[in-house]
Amino acid sequence: MMRISMSLPKKLLADFDEVLKDRGYQSRSKGIRDALKDYIVRYQWMNEMEGNRIGVITVIYDHYYTGVMESLAEIQHDYRDEINTSMHIHMTSKYCIEVIVVNGDVNSIRELTEKMMRLKGVDHVKLTSTANGESFDPD
Numbered sequence: 001m002m003r004i005s006m007s008l009p010k011k012l013l014a015d016f017d018e019v020l021k022d023r024g025y026q027s028r029s030k031g032i033r034d035a036l037k038d039y040i041v042r043y044q045w046m047n048e049m050e051g052n053r054i055g056v057i058t059v060i061y062d063h064y065y066t067g068v069m070e071s072l073a074e075i076q077h078d079y080r081d082e083i084n085t086s087m088h089i090h091m092t093s094k095y096c097i098e099v100i101v102v103n104g105d106v107n108s109i110r111e112l113t114e115k116m117m118r119l120k121g122v123d124h125v126k127l128t129s130t131a132n133g134e135s136f137d138p139d
């Protein structure tokens with residue numbers, strides 16, 4: 001561990017402390033460490049998406065839309081090597097959420113995400129991922 005001191009605008013620190021309180025953090029240092037890691041992961045996500053990634057794709061769709069469930073199933077079968085598991089939640093009488101856990105080459109994962117994104121009847125698709133394998137270092 002290294003010790004650093006830093007200056008922050010009062011409002012920023014107050015807002016940050018509020019978030020930590022809401023999330024039940026006991027320690028501001030832990031909160032700052034987690035925020036920094038999150039910042040780095042986002043940076044890597046934006047700039048270094050290559051190789052093997054592990055992640056989650058969230059899909060929200062209207063299950064009444066003709067053919068959308070079949071198309072989603074067909075696409076996911078095509079990418080079964082990249083899909084570890086999925087979960088279906090009946091969100092409202094109209095909308096479903098599918099949470100798909102993916103692990104594999106980022107180009108395939110991106111393709112899978114974009115194919116589902118393009119479907120009519122699909123309202124929202126979000127991919128979050130992080131490096132897997134040897135480049136993952138939680139400390």
Ligand code: NI
Nearest residue numbers: 063089090096
């Ligand atoms: Ni459903």
